[in-house]
Amino acid sequence: xxxxxxxxxTVVANFNHLQKLGPNxxxxxxxxxxxxxxxxxxxLKFPGEAEYYLSDEAQKSGVxxxxxxxxxxxxxxDHLQYKRHADILADTFEYNAxxxxxxxxxxxxxxxxxxGDRMARRSGASFLASLGAKxxxxxxxxxxxxxxxxxxxxxxxxxxxxxxxKFESLRLTSPLYDTPAWAAQLLQSLRMAVEAVTNSAKLAHxxxxxxxxxxxxxxT
Numbered sequence: 001x002x003x004x005x006x007x008x009x010t011v012v013a014n015f016n017h018l019q020k021l022g023p024n025x026x027x028x029x030x031x032x033x034x035x036x037x038x039x040x041x042x043x044l045k046f047p048g049e050a051e052y053y054l055s056d057e058a059q060k061s062g063v064x065x066x067x068x069x070x071x072x073x074x075x076x077x078d079h080l081q082y083k084r085h086a087d088i089l090a091d092t093f094e095y096n097a098x099x100x101x102x103x104x105x106x107x108x109x110x111x112x113x114x115x116g117d118r119m120a121r122r123s124g125a126s127f128l129a130s131l132g133a134k135x136x137x138x139x140x141x142x143x144x145x146x147x148x149x150x151x152x153x154x155x156x157x158x159x160x161x162x163x164x165x166k167f168e169s170l171r172l173t174s175p176l177y178d179t180p181a182w183a184a185q186l187l188q189s190l191r192m193a194v195e196a197v198t199n200s201a202k203l204a205h206x207x208x209x210x211x212x213x214x215x216x217x218x219x220t
Contacts, residue, residue: 008038009038009039009040009067010036010038010039010040010087010088010152010160011040011041011042011085011086011087011088012029012032012033012039012040012041012042012086012087012088012089012090012148012152013041013042013043013083013086013087013088013089013090013104013109014041014042014043014089014090014091014092014097015043015044015083015089015097015100015103015104016044016046016092016095016097016100017044017046017047018043018044018046018047018050018054019095020092020094020095020096020097021043021092021094022092022093022094022095024093024094024141025090025091025092025093025094026054026057027061028141028142028144028145028148029041029090029148030057030058030061030062030063031145031149032145032148032149032152033058033061033063033067034061034062034063035149036149036152036153038152038154039067039152040067040068040069041058041067041068041069042069042070042071042086043068043069043070043071044070044071044072044073045070045071045072045073046073048070048072050070051070054068054070055068079103080103080106080107083103083104083107083109084107084108084109086104086107086109087109087110087152087160087164088109088110088111088112088148088151088152088160089101089104089105089109089110089111089112090112090148091111091112091113091114091124093113093114093115093116093121093141093144094116094121095120095121096113096115096116096120096121096122096123096124096125097111097113097123097124098123101113101123101124101127102127102176102177105127105131105167105171105176106171106177108164108167108168108171109164109167110133110136110151110160110163110164110166110167111124111127111128111133111136111167112136112138112144112147112148112151113125113127113128113136113137113138113144114137114138114140114141114143114144115137124137125137127176130174130175130176131167131170131171131174131176132170132174133163133166133167133170136163151163185209188209189209192209
Protein backbone atom coordinates (compact mmCIF):
# COMPACT_ATOMS: atom_id res chain seq x y z
CA UNK A 1 0.00 0.00 0.00
CA UNK A 2 0.90 3.66 -0.27
CA UNK A 3 0.48 6.73 1.85
CA UNK A 4 -1.84 8.68 -0.41
CA UNK A 5 -3.67 11.32 1.55
CA UNK A 6 -5.73 8.80 3.49
CA UNK A 7 -3.33 6.72 5.52
CA UNK A 8 -1.84 3.42 4.43
CA UNK A 9 -3.95 2.40 1.44
CA THR A 10 -3.97 0.37 -1.73
CA VAL A 11 -4.26 2.88 -4.56
CA VAL A 12 -6.55 1.91 -7.43
CA ALA A 13 -6.04 4.31 -10.32
CA ASN A 14 -7.50 5.22 -13.66
CA PHE A 15 -5.91 7.94 -15.78
CA ASN A 16 -8.50 8.16 -18.57
CA HIS A 17 -10.46 11.19 -19.64
CA LEU A 18 -13.57 10.88 -17.49
CA GLN A 19 -15.90 10.75 -20.49
CA LYS A 20 -14.72 7.12 -20.72
CA LEU A 21 -16.06 6.36 -17.24
CA GLY A 22 -19.58 4.97 -17.01
CA PRO A 23 -21.77 3.93 -14.09
CA ASN A 24 -21.07 0.19 -14.46
CA UNK A 25 -17.34 0.62 -13.97
CA UNK A 26 -17.81 3.14 -11.15
CA UNK A 27 -20.23 0.80 -9.38
CA UNK A 28 -17.66 -1.99 -9.36
CA UNK A 29 -15.05 0.37 -7.92
CA UNK A 30 -17.49 1.42 -5.22
CA UNK A 31 -18.32 -2.22 -4.44
CA UNK A 32 -14.65 -2.96 -3.85
CA UNK A 33 -14.12 0.20 -1.79
CA UNK A 34 -17.23 -0.49 0.30
CA UNK A 35 -15.83 -3.91 1.20
CA UNK A 36 -12.30 -2.69 1.92
CA UNK A 37 -11.79 0.64 3.73
CA UNK A 38 -8.05 0.53 2.90
CA UNK A 39 -8.64 1.11 -0.82
CA UNK A 40 -8.36 4.62 -2.29
CA UNK A 41 -9.26 5.68 -5.82
CA UNK A 42 -7.03 7.98 -7.89
CA UNK A 43 -8.54 9.77 -10.90
CA LEU A 44 -7.58 12.78 -12.96
CA LYS A 45 -9.53 16.04 -12.99
CA PHE A 46 -10.10 15.48 -16.66
CA PRO A 47 -12.39 17.44 -16.74
CA GLY A 48 -12.35 19.14 -13.35
CA GLU A 49 -16.13 19.63 -13.32
CA ALA A 50 -16.53 15.88 -12.71
CA GLU A 51 -14.97 16.01 -9.23
CA TYR A 52 -18.12 17.26 -7.48
CA TYR A 53 -20.37 14.70 -9.15
CA LEU A 54 -18.08 11.70 -8.60
CA SER A 55 -17.61 12.66 -4.94
CA ASP A 56 -21.39 12.82 -4.61
CA GLU A 57 -21.81 9.40 -6.25
CA ALA A 58 -19.20 7.92 -3.91
CA GLN A 59 -21.08 9.32 -0.92
CA LYS A 60 -24.32 7.77 -2.22
CA SER A 61 -22.49 4.42 -2.45
CA GLY A 62 -21.42 4.63 1.18
CA VAL A 63 -17.80 5.50 0.35
CA UNK A 64 -16.23 8.60 1.84
CA UNK A 65 -15.47 11.12 -0.92
CA UNK A 66 -12.16 11.75 0.85
CA UNK A 67 -11.07 8.34 -0.45
CA UNK A 68 -11.56 9.50 -4.05
CA UNK A 69 -8.47 11.52 -4.93
CA UNK A 70 -8.58 13.63 -8.06
CA UNK A 71 -5.44 15.34 -9.31
CA UNK A 72 -4.55 17.59 -12.19
CA UNK A 73 -2.95 16.16 -15.30
CA UNK A 74 0.76 15.58 -14.78
CA UNK A 75 3.45 17.06 -17.00
CA UNK A 76 4.51 14.69 -19.76
CA UNK A 77 8.11 14.50 -18.59
CA ASP A 78 7.05 13.52 -15.05
CA HIS A 79 3.86 11.50 -15.42
CA LEU A 80 5.33 7.98 -15.48
CA GLN A 81 7.29 8.63 -12.28
CA TYR A 82 4.13 9.85 -10.51
CA LYS A 83 1.90 7.09 -11.85
CA ARG A 84 4.17 4.46 -10.29
CA HIS A 85 2.57 5.43 -6.95
CA ALA A 86 -0.56 3.59 -8.08
CA ASP A 87 -0.86 -0.07 -7.07
CA ILE A 88 -3.40 -1.17 -9.71
CA LEU A 89 -4.82 0.34 -12.87
CA ALA A 90 -8.54 -0.42 -13.11
CA ASP A 91 -9.66 -0.03 -16.71
CA THR A 92 -12.99 1.50 -17.74
CA PHE A 93 -14.98 -1.09 -19.65
CA GLU A 94 -17.33 1.36 -21.34
CA TYR A 95 -14.26 2.65 -23.23
CA ASN A 96 -10.85 1.15 -22.47
CA ALA A 97 -7.61 2.92 -21.70
CA UNK A 98 -5.42 3.32 -24.77
CA UNK A 99 -2.25 5.41 -24.43
CA UNK A 100 -2.83 5.84 -20.68
CA UNK A 101 -3.01 2.05 -20.36
CA UNK A 102 0.24 1.53 -22.25
CA UNK A 103 1.89 4.20 -20.12
CA UNK A 104 0.70 2.54 -16.92
CA UNK A 105 1.96 -0.89 -18.00
CA UNK A 106 5.32 0.66 -18.90
CA UNK A 107 5.38 2.16 -15.40
CA UNK A 108 4.99 -1.40 -14.05
CA UNK A 109 1.40 -1.07 -12.79
CA UNK A 110 -0.76 -4.23 -12.93
CA UNK A 111 -3.73 -3.58 -15.18
CA UNK A 112 -7.24 -5.11 -14.88
CA UNK A 113 -9.64 -4.90 -17.82
CA UNK A 114 -12.92 -6.23 -19.17
CA UNK A 115 -13.18 -6.61 -22.97
CA GLY A 116 -16.27 -5.46 -24.81
CA ASP A 117 -17.78 -5.83 -28.26
CA ARG A 118 -15.76 -3.27 -30.23
CA MET A 119 -12.19 -2.10 -30.69
CA ALA A 120 -12.43 0.79 -28.23
CA ARG A 121 -13.57 -1.70 -25.59
CA ARG A 122 -10.99 -4.38 -26.38
CA SER A 123 -7.68 -2.54 -26.37
CA GLY A 124 -6.98 -3.38 -22.72
CA ALA A 125 -7.44 -7.11 -23.35
CA SER A 126 -5.19 -6.83 -26.40
CA PHE A 127 -2.46 -5.20 -24.30
CA LEU A 128 -2.65 -7.87 -21.60
CA ALA A 129 -2.75 -10.76 -24.07
CA SER A 130 0.31 -9.38 -25.84
CA LEU A 131 2.02 -8.90 -22.50
CA GLY A 132 1.26 -12.45 -21.35
CA ALA A 133 -1.01 -11.45 -18.44
CA LYS A 134 -4.37 -12.91 -19.49
CA UNK A 135 -5.27 -13.68 -15.87
CA UNK A 136 -6.15 -9.98 -15.48
CA UNK A 137 -8.73 -10.04 -18.30
CA UNK A 138 -12.14 -10.35 -16.63
CA UNK A 139 -14.98 -12.50 -17.99
CA UNK A 140 -17.76 -10.13 -16.97
CA UNK A 141 -18.43 -7.11 -14.75
CA UNK A 142 -18.68 -9.10 -11.53
CA UNK A 143 -15.49 -11.00 -12.34
CA UNK A 144 -13.75 -7.65 -12.91
CA UNK A 145 -14.86 -6.51 -9.45
CA UNK A 146 -13.87 -9.84 -7.91
CA UNK A 147 -10.35 -9.67 -9.38
CA UNK A 148 -9.96 -6.11 -8.15
CA UNK A 149 -11.26 -7.01 -4.71
CA UNK A 150 -8.93 -9.99 -4.46
CA UNK A 151 -5.83 -8.03 -5.41
CA UNK A 152 -6.61 -5.15 -3.04
CA UNK A 153 -7.13 -7.45 -0.04
CA UNK A 154 -4.46 -7.68 2.64
CA UNK A 155 -4.32 -11.45 2.20
CA UNK A 156 -3.17 -11.06 -1.39
CA UNK A 157 -0.61 -8.28 -0.96
CA UNK A 158 2.16 -10.68 -1.99
CA UNK A 159 0.23 -11.56 -5.16
CA UNK A 160 0.02 -7.89 -6.08
CA UNK A 161 3.76 -7.48 -5.49
CA UNK A 162 4.44 -10.51 -7.67
CA UNK A 163 2.28 -9.06 -10.43
CA UNK A 164 4.14 -5.78 -10.25
CA UNK A 165 7.48 -7.54 -10.68
CA LYS A 166 5.99 -9.54 -13.55
CA PHE A 167 4.83 -6.39 -15.34
CA GLU A 168 8.17 -4.68 -14.85
CA SER A 169 9.88 -7.69 -16.41
CA LEU A 170 7.43 -8.42 -19.23
CA ARG A 171 7.37 -4.86 -20.53
CA LEU A 172 11.00 -5.33 -21.60
CA THR A 173 10.51 -8.65 -23.41
CA SER A 174 6.94 -8.75 -24.77
CA PRO A 175 5.98 -7.69 -28.32
CA LEU A 176 3.78 -4.97 -26.84
CA TYR A 177 6.62 -2.43 -26.82
CA ASP A 178 8.71 -3.94 -29.65
CA THR A 179 8.67 -0.90 -31.90
CA PRO A 180 11.01 -2.29 -34.61
CA ALA A 181 8.83 -5.40 -34.99
CA TRP A 182 5.68 -3.26 -35.10
CA ALA A 183 7.21 -1.01 -37.78
CA ALA A 184 8.25 -4.06 -39.83
CA GLN A 185 4.73 -5.50 -39.66
CA LEU A 186 3.21 -2.15 -40.62
CA LEU A 187 5.50 -1.97 -43.63
CA GLN A 188 4.58 -5.54 -44.57
CA SER A 189 0.86 -4.74 -44.27
CA LEU A 190 1.22 -1.75 -46.59
CA ARG A 191 3.05 -3.87 -49.16
CA MET A 192 0.36 -6.56 -48.91
CA ALA A 193 -2.37 -3.96 -49.33
CA VAL A 194 -0.73 -2.51 -52.44
CA GLU A 195 -0.27 -6.01 -53.88
CA ALA A 196 -3.92 -6.86 -53.19
CA VAL A 197 -5.18 -3.71 -54.89
CA THR A 198 -2.92 -4.06 -57.94
CA ASN A 199 -3.57 -7.77 -58.41
CA SER A 200 -7.29 -8.25 -59.03
CA ALA A 201 -6.92 -12.02 -58.67
CA LYS A 202 -6.03 -11.47 -55.03
CA LEU A 203 -8.28 -8.53 -54.26
CA ALA A 204 -8.98 -8.71 -50.52
CA HIS A 205 -11.23 -6.89 -48.12
CA UNK A 206 -8.81 -7.44 -45.24
CA UNK A 207 -5.06 -7.81 -45.07
CA UNK A 208 -3.94 -10.13 -42.27
CA UNK A 209 -0.35 -9.49 -41.27
CA UNK A 210 1.23 -12.67 -39.91
CA UNK A 211 3.45 -12.87 -36.84
CA UNK A 212 7.17 -13.20 -37.62
CA UNK A 213 8.12 -16.43 -39.45
CA UNK A 214 4.50 -17.17 -40.48
CA UNK A 215 3.06 -17.25 -43.98
CA UNK A 216 1.15 -14.18 -45.17
CA UNK A 217 -2.62 -14.41 -45.58
CA UNK A 218 -5.23 -12.52 -47.52
CA UNK A 219 -8.84 -12.59 -46.31
CA THR A 220 -11.70 -11.95 -48.72
